[in-house]
Amino acid sequence: MTTSAINTLPAITFFYTDNCERQALAPIADEAASRGIPIQWSTDSRQYAEIGVYCEHACKPNAGFSMILLHDLAQRHDIWPHFWHHEPWQAFDMGIVPGPAWVDRWQTQAVYAQARPKLGLFDLGWPKADLVYRNQNEFKQQAQALREKLGLKHERSVLYAPSWENHGKQDDFVQALKDLPVNLLLKQAPWSEKYRWVLNNIDEMDALHRGCADNVYVIDREISIMYCLGLADVMVSDESSVLTEALLLDVPGVAVIDWVIPDTNPPRPACVPYDYVTKTTRANLRDTVLNVLENPQQYQAEIDENKQQQFAYLGESARRIVDNMVAALQGQPLPTPPLTAQVEIDRTTYLHAEKLAAEGDMKLSTQIMLELIKKDSTCWEPYNDLGTVLVGQGQYEDAELLLEKAVHLAQDNPSIPLSNLTEVYCLQEKADKALQTLVKLSKHAPNAAASIPHIRKCMETMF
Known part of the structure; x- marks a missing residue:
């Protein structure tokens, strides 16, 4: 990118609450400044910024373009890997993790919206390590x-x-x-x-x-x-x-x-x-x-x-972070692409299995879905599909376990597995659980009529 193009960028504001956070961000600020990009520092993350870089606990961006990093390699280690449930990143444009260990944590949580920044999550190293290795x-x-x-x-x-x-x-x-x-x-x-x-x-x-x-x-x-x-x-x-x-x-x-x-x-x-x-x-x-x-x-x-x-990219972290930031701001291809969530890879595999089933190859389709379940995939569809197969075979307890997992994983719209799970509860005469799932289903069903068959089954079970 030309110097003139970079010079058109507004100032990058680096937000910090203490000197530990400032030290975590300083290599990025130095890299940006070395390219002629104006930088400034602020201790008030509520302040508006054209470009904001953040690393404090559970903060919300107030910026035209925002980036979030860890300030601490052990951040919220008491709740690993469920970090993003307590410190959500979905409001930020870019999220940065320091290496494979944090990538692995993210992959277990990527099914949740809180873990998905708008442009994606990027494995770009630990900027503080640049001090040692650059x-x-x-x-x-x-x-x-x-x-x-x-x-x-x-x-x-x-x-x-x-x-x-x-x-x-x-x-x-x-x-x-x-x-x-x-x-x-x-x-x-x-x-x-x-x-x-x-x-x-x-x-x-x-x-x-x-x-x-x-x-x-x-x-x-x-x-x-x-x-x-x-x-x-x-x-x-x-x-x-x-x-x-x-x-x-x-x-x-x-x-x-x-x-x-x-x-x-x-x-x-x-x-x-x-x-x-x-x-x-x-x-x-x-x-x-x-x-x-x-x-x-x-x-x-x-x-x-x-x-x-x-640690990834020892000695190169700040450079790669600024490269990606500048490319995103200029609408250019990102030099380092975002991570592909394993759940999306698994969903592609599931869709292949679904296609096989539609073509009549149930044996291979089932085998592929079982492999996804054995590896504890966070893709909800295999659990739902095999759960419904087990319902048809009268294996209600095993079906219940699979469908409960499907409901847990189907964060955005769990109405399909909720509907199937309600039916399994009814078939087992578990009226209390069926009513609980009906309440949840009513929040997600596209129309009231979709819940009527399940309400009727619950009533029959209770009386």
């Missing part, structure tokens, strides 16, 4: 400069980077490890003033540990966590997404699962749904860290595999 020599120089600035005493370092600072976690870490011949790097997130109570906890811990031993280093909260990972041999946290970002620098992660998280009352245990992280307890933290330090090769193969699973 110019690796420069990154190493910056990490070395930080090492020299801190004056690290030992060759090896253990990094502490929690999601939340509470209940003296930082002191647990320091007391467990301070007599080891390693540097202890204390890196807290740059929390906003909205969380003053968390900042108070951090201030208390940092005051306690600043100068407490010659191998303990309190790091400026505004420094990118990537540079800290560049100095680390092991990283310790509660449930922070930094445990995943550590993979970028080949750093093994250790999660202390009995450290509590204060986002509920009472605080809950840490939630760590990552199989590439070593789990331990406060009591065993020292032994676990020592084992990881002494056996680095034991963890390297797993780190390499999981890095590929978590």
Whole structure:
């Protein structure tokens, strides 16, 4: 695209609520600015923007063109894979995920409208990783400069980077490890003033540990966590997404699962749904860290595999994101096309099976539909069709299970499987369930007459 064409674009507004979110978006902003596209920053996502880029929790766009990203690789990990039910993306034009693991989560949810941005979902990598991989020599120089600035005493370092600072976690870490011949790097997130109570906890811990031993280093909260990972041999946290970002620098992660998280009352245990992280307890933290330090090769193969699973396009993310954004704004073909939802691929397979059935090849048609069901497809039609076949064979209980699944998956218009499920309930004399499905059916049936046969069957069952 020509420079003149790019210069006609309005300013891109990047919305953030804290410096963690700003750091997540900064590589995209830098890439756009390097192309001559005007950029601006805002902490108010309600503000109108011609082009808006967002990454905060459960926000709604107010932009002529909008893009949504994660700000955190572990975002809402407590409800995976049902992320989009709580943080819907359908109001945005483009949605960006960082790699195959998030693509897999999305594929399980792509049947739902909340998970479908208008132009689609795009696997375009993790912009923060560009800091490490776009110019690796420069990154190493910056990490070395930080090492020299801190004056690290030992060759090896253990990094502490929690999601939340509470209940003296930082002191647990320091007391467990301070007599080891390693540097202890204390890196807290740059929390906003909205969380003053968390900042108070951090201030208390940092005051306690600043100068407490010659191998303990309190790091400026505004420094990118990537540079800290560049100095680390092991990283310790509660449930922070930094445990995943550590993979970028080949750093093994250790999660202390009995450290509590204060986002509920009472605080809950840490939630760590990552199989590439070593789990331990406060009591065993020292032994676990020592084992990881002494056996680095034991963890390297797993780190390499999981890095590929978590991150796409290392060093190229911001460029690809801006390429796609500019192409979309200019009405040009997208350099990286949107992901094809597996449910759509499965629906094409189902339509082939339906065609075979119409041609009289019921055996092959049924076999294809069974294969879709065995792989737990999110396409509702095979469950509905085989459910109705089982009704005809008098296998009502199995038919009920299949039709209930069809209703669950048929989000946009479940009237067809609801109608069939109502009939199965009636045939089994389950009047209460039949009436419940009738209520749902009445909301979706195109006209009242469509419900009359089912109402009659329910009445006959009840009386």
